[in-house]
Structure formats: structure tokens, C-alpha cells
Amino acid sequence: MKHLRQNIRKILAEKNKRRPRKPRQHQNSPNHEDLFTDENPEGTIPGLKFATVKDAEASVNKIKKSGKAHNHKTQAAIAMEQRAKSMGKKSAAGVFRKFINQQKKKTAAKNEIRQYVRSILIEKIQAEDFEDVMQTAQLAHLGQKRRDGTDYIMHPVAVQAITKRHYPENFAAQILALLHDAIEDGPSADLSEEELRQMIRGSITDPRDLEQIEIALDVMTHDKSAVPNYEDYLANVFSNPLASIVKISDLIHNLSHNPSERQIIKYRTALENVSIPGNIASSHIDELMNILEK
Numbered sequence: 001m002k003h004l005r006q007n008i009r010k011i012l013a014e015k016n017k018r019r020p021r022k023p024r025q026h027q028n029s030p031n032h033e034d035l036f037t038d039e040n041p042e043g044t045i046p047g048l049k050f051a052t053v054k055d056a057e058a059s060v061n062k063i064k065k066s067g068k069a070h071n072h073k074t075q076a077a078i079a080m081e082q083r084a085k086s087m088g089k090k091s092a093a094g095v096f097r098k099f100i101n102q103q104k105k106k107t108a109a110k111n112e113i114r115q116y117v118r119s120i121l122i123e124k125i126q127a128e129d130f131e132d133v134m135q136t137a138q139l140a141h142l143g144q145k146r147r148d149g150t151d152y153i154m155h156p157v158a159v160q161a162i163t164k165r166h167y168p169e170n171f172a173a174q175i176l177a178l179l180h181d182a183i184e185d186g187p188s189a190d191l192s193e194e195e196l197r198q199m200i201r202g203s204i205t206d207p208r209d210l211e212q213i214e215i216a217l218d219v220m221t222h223d224k225s226a227v228p229n230y231e232d233y234l235a236n237v238f239s240n241p242l243a244s245i246v247k248i249s250d251l252i253h254n255l256s257h258n259p260s261e262r263q264i265i266k267y268r269t270a271l272e273n274v275s276i277p278g279n280i281a282s283s284h285i286d287e288l289m290n291i292l293e294k
Contacts, residue, residue: 045076050084056095063099070110074103125205126171130178132203137178140186140196148258155253156181162249166284172209173245176216180246183221216242230266234274241279248276248284255291268292 045066049055059080063073081096137156144152160177167173179200187193200217204210219240227233238244251267259267271292276285 048076048080050080050087050089050092050096052089053091053095056080056084056089056092060095060099070103070106074100074107077103129175129203129205133175133178133200136196136199136203137182139191139199140179140182144185146257147260152181152185155257158253158257159246159249162252162287163246166249166281166287167245170245172212172216173242175204175209176213176220176242177246177249179213179217180220180250183217212242216240216246219243220247231270231273234270238274238277241277244277244280245284248280248288252288252291255288264292 045063045068047062048059050059060077063076066073066076068076077096077100081093081100084090084093084096138153141152141156146152146155156178159180160174163170163173163177182196182200183193186196197214200214201210204213219237220243222233227236234247237247251271254263255267271288
């Protein structure tokens with residue numbers, strides 16, 4: 001199933017661009033989409049004329065009935081319009097332009113349908129990724145408890161909910177929120193860090209999202225032996241746009257879920273000395289500051 005979703009992603013990522021004919025590429029090659037001309041009678045639509053309006057109208061009908069692909073028909077009409085214009089046949093050129101505009105409307109409608117289908121497929125893929133990542137996070141925090149005795153997995157779930165509230169379209173940030181403590185707290189005798197990383201890689205379909213998430217996850221993973229000062233750690237996290245979003249959500253949940261006095265002082269002091277980056281939504285900052293001011 002994962003491979004199928006990856007293949008769908010690759011198909012969706014393909015741009016619908018014309019492939020131009022390359023130097024020394026055979027004119028009959030299927031690897032380019034240049035307009036067929038009289039050099040290639042097999043692809044040319046025969047009998048197209050532009051001397052009069054009637055000729056142009058007859059030519060448009062021939063183009064319509066040619067059986068050629070939509071883009072080919074449009075290109076043929078554009079070529080005829082250009083030829084008519086170059087010969088001063090403005091009325092004939094107008095006939096071709098009218099057909100070209102009709103083709104454009106059809107193209108726009110097709111693109112709209114493609115976008116709709118694409119959005120449905122992406123939504124489906126993201127929902128499946130979210131489910132996979134949730135299972136990975138649950139395994140990473142299996143048996144772990146928070147200080148108040150609740151299951152640890154409730155913390156990343158809450159951080160994800162906060163992130164989604166402020167960034168509903170940021171799928172990568174929501175995924176990172178679920179995983180933000182996985183590498184720091186997840187490895188155990190039964191599950192190594194490398195095994196966790198492999199599971200994470202297998203849970204995220206889009207390679208662009210995966211790359212961003214892995215970089216941000218490494219930034220968020222606090223190696224206290226290497227960076228003992230919390231303010232230095234926070235400044236590094238805030239240097240990454242994705243990590244900074246999730247870190248603010250993390251702070252919000254930690255400060256609103258039975259924080260110790262030590263935690264409150266640590267976070268407040270750090271935020272006084274480390275500037276919150278500009279990519280953080282004002283509503284997100286407001287929620288954090290409201291908690292700190294209580």
C-alpha cells in the first residue's frame with residue numbers, strides 16, 4: 001500500500017508541461033510535443049486555410065474533427081492564427097482566436113477537475129500517513145508515563161492538536177508534533193533509535209515532507225550532554241521554521257498541564273532571552289503569552 005501511495009505521489013508531482021523537441025531529436029520521436037508541421041504529413045491536419053473567413057471557419061471544423069489531442073488542436077489553431085495575422089487577414093485570424101479561447105476554457109475546466117482529483121488523493125494519502133505516524137509515536141512512547149501518571153502519548157497528541165489549531169494546512173508541522181519526542185525519549189532495549197528512524201521514514205509518503213520533518217526532528221531532539229544550556233537549545237530550535245512551530249505548541253501544552261514552578265521559570269526566562277521567530281502565527285504567540293502571564 002505504501003508503494004502504491006508513493007507511485008500516486010510521483011504521478012501527481014508530474015507537471016503538465018510541453019516537452020520541446022531537443023536538438024538532433026528525431027521529428028517523429030514520442031519524447032517531444034512540438035506542433036506537427038508540413039515536415040511531418042502524418043501528424044499535420046491537412047487542408048487548413050486562412051484566406052477568407054469561410055476558409056478559416058472550414059479549417060476550424062477540420063481541426064475539431066481531426067481526432068487529434070486537445071493540445072494539438074489548440075497548437076494547430078494558434079499556428080493558423082499567426083499565419084493569418086502575418087498576411088493581414090484579421091477577420092480570419094479572429095475565427096481561429098475564437099476557437100483558441102474555447103479551447104482555453106476547456107483546458108481550464110480540465111485543470112480544475114485535475115486539481116480536485118489531486119486534492120482528494122493528497123487528502124487520502126495524508127490521512128493514511130497520519131495514521132501510520134500515530135502508530136509509530138504510540139510505539140515510541142509505549143509504556144511511558146508523564147509526571148502526573150497519564151500515558152505519555154497524550155502529550156504529542158495534544159501538541160499536534162495545538163499545532164493544527166493554528167496551522168490547519170501545515171501537514172508537516174502536525175506530523176512533526178506527533179513525533180517531536182520520539183527520538184529523544186523513544187529508543188529502548190526493545191526499539192533502537194535506528195529502528196525508530198526507519199519506521200518514521202516508512203510512515204511519510206512525500207519525500208519533501210519527510211526531509212523537512214527529519215531535519216526539524218533532529219533539531220528538536222535535545223542532547224543535554226552536547227547542549228546543556230536550555231536557551232542555546234531553544235535558539236537552535238527557533239532557527240528552524242518547522243521545529244519552531246512545534247516547539248511553541250510543546251511549550252503551550254507543558255505550561256498548561258500541571259507545570260512545576262521550575263518549569264515555568266525555565267521557560268519564561270528562556271523566552272525573555274530568545275526571540276520568537278517571525279514565522280510563528282500571532283494567535284500562536286498570544287496563546288503562549290496568555291499562559292505565561294497567568
